[in-house]
Amino acid sequence: MTEADDVIIDGDLPDAPPAAAERSVSPHLAALGQKAKDYARNARAENTRRAYESDWRQFSSWLRRQGLPAEPPDPQIVGLYLAACADGKKGGASAVSVATLERRLSGICWRYRQLGEPLDTSDRHISTVLAGIRRAHGRPPVQKEAIFADDLRAMLAVLDNDLRGLRDKAMLAIGFAGGLRRSEIVGLDCGPDQTEDGSGWIEIFDRTTATTGDERAPSAATSDGGLLLTIDGKTGWREVEIGRGSSPATCPVAMLETWMRLGRITHGPLFRAITRKNGGVGAERLTDKHVARLVQRTALAAGVRGNLPEGERKLAFSGHSLRAGLASSAQIEEAHVQRHLGHASAEMTRRYQRKRDRFRVNLTKAAGL
Template sequence: MAQIIDQNRENHAQASSAPPDSTAVLQDVSAPAVSADASPRLPAHLQDLTDRARGYVEAASSTNTRRAYAADWKHFAAWCRRSNLSPLPPDPQTVGLYITACASGTAERGAKPNTVSTIERRLSALSWNYAQRRGEKLDRKDRAIATVMAGIRNTHAAPPRQKEAILPEDLIAMLETLDRGTLRGMRDRAMLLIGFAGGLRRSEIVGLDLGRDQTEDSSGWIEILDKGLLVTLRGKTGWREVEVGRGSSDATCPVVAIETWIKFAKLAKGPLFRRVTGKGKDVGPDRLNDKEVARLVKSAALAAGVRGDLSEGERALKFSGHSLRAGLASSAEVDERYVQKQLGHASAEMTRKYQRRRDRFRVNLTKASGL
């Protein structure tokens, strides 16, 4: 591996000493993925198709993903500029040196070493940007990348740190910390309950609309029925439906909480969960940011004393929006395939990763084999 790095340095030392023009690269981050050439302007009907294609490319990935990939490209381009290297065309040796810098904490001044998952995301971001914005391919199997990345995983990889699951008794205690008589309290109760009962991601919670085709940035919509709530969601693999049944008590029923919020917030169309303004007396038109879900889970868990055996700092790190999904997976005592469907997982193995409390040794192969 050291020979590869040394060879990389020798190759780049022979390059021109003139700084590469990274300005164009940075500007290209926000440029459309499908762009017109410098050739004569396309006919009007083809230009329209180009615009439509640009929209479809944008729709192929979520806004958060595109934002993260843009930030990663900017980080890479800035490192290249400081290192007197060019980010274009895709060069495995340059990328190999870059991920080495990320792993060692030298990619930028005063930075800490990146985690393995962060470096893997940065690699995905570079591949995406090269392919979508330049029509070029980064060969991640090249030894200058693959060998270095394997060494980084072996040296720095650590078991994943799972967020604490919010269990039913925890959720009930958290609901009690919210004021039922205020708009903010009604909204927050509805978000916690539908997030838990639906096993929804935080982006899915705030992305809901009151009906179909009401906003462009929607992740789905709700339909209130006699027996429960039908949530239609756009996920990574297409559309899926999530059924949220009515609870055994109005105080903990997600459907009642949603109905109450809609009624008192006087909502008729558009985003389901919005900002509460005017000292808590008005509801604005803007959709909540998904980070608000994480803040709500953390603050309510702390207020309810969940995991009171830990310090406040430790408890704050234990909870996130994901705690609601993990709570449903860990608490629903039904056939695993139903939980898998609710969470939208492609495999049962992924669902099991969300189950914080389950009988891991219900099937004992040691005894079954005769030992």
């Protein structure tokens, strides 16, 4: 993006001669400026953008306390900030993890790029400090507990069969069977191009039979149908197929159909809030935080991982528990799981697999020992 583009996005025009400056901005250019800002805003997922904005606010607050300027970007100052975060603050706040620190640096870089003043993270004041922090404080990431099929059945059983319960059952089942992120669950619409804030839509297919073309010949294949999700996720657009289950009580598609029928959901957001006034279905889309709270609440109520201390159990589950549960439970080729989850690499998929057949490939014996 050029310097002129940056200025237009900010809503102004580049410096011009006095005669030109006196002319007002045309409605067409003003509309293009607003459209450009909208496109720039959509360059990042909403959750990522909120996180980056929070990172910048924390960095700006630290700069003000130290009496340091925010501009122009100074790698040495950023290196000092990283060291301060890694060591904690005098006020008693705990030090942040390496993963959080790397995310904060990404947020700072993102903000400086928006200002047209890129930050050079390869500068030794940043790269060397960050490498030292990783070496001193780095540790394996803390993973949330996975929700397996038996766990999910127990969680579904603790929910009521009112509208709220039927909605939550459908969310849990679809989230698990689709291996979806929590934002992908609540971002679903009933169809394409129905809302501006939607990030995907659904299509429900009935049982179908594919024939050979000869009416006398037996059918070539029979499908029970299912649910097709078209999702705009972190790695771009992907399609997710969710087949019908063996029992209506545990079938994600049947649960979704029940919720849509009784909730009269035919257009717009798929999962919506229940109104407090009359207990009916509202028009407002649920937030991704609802998914996290739902997983935590039902997992605790169902006694999932009851062997853990109570304090640990409260922190053991999140929206990603559903995604990790599918990745760990599906007994199929890893490539299928990777494609289903929308991962860019097989290594990322393996991070989600809490249990798998370790040592199935024995390189020691294969090498002759």
